[in-house]
Amino acid sequence: MDFVGAWNRLFTAFPPGVLLAMSVIGVAIVIVFLAIWAIKGRKGSGISMKDFPWTMTIIGAALMGPQILVPAVLLLLQALVIIVVGLITWGTGLIA
Secondary structure, eight states: OOHHHHHHHHGGGSOHHHHHHHHHHHHHHHHHHHHHHHHHHHHTTOOOGGGOOHHHHHHHHHHHIIIIIHHHHHHHHHHHHHHHHHHHHHHHHHHO
């Protein structure tokens, strides 16, 4: 079971530089705006979630999604499926 490999094969149609550039820009957007939010929180009355840069975090996540986030989520899902299948196999082995 290889969820990540299938996802990577799906994106071979895109030039590799485009996806890498999108990922770098997305990570940079998230890091910069989280740093700005944290610095403003230290200088002001503290960090609050009402001032959190949700829009820029979502835009950054969407940009880095195809290259970073989706493979990470698929890797976790793949591990979960392997664990569940192992537990089912183990459980049916005990019953039989």
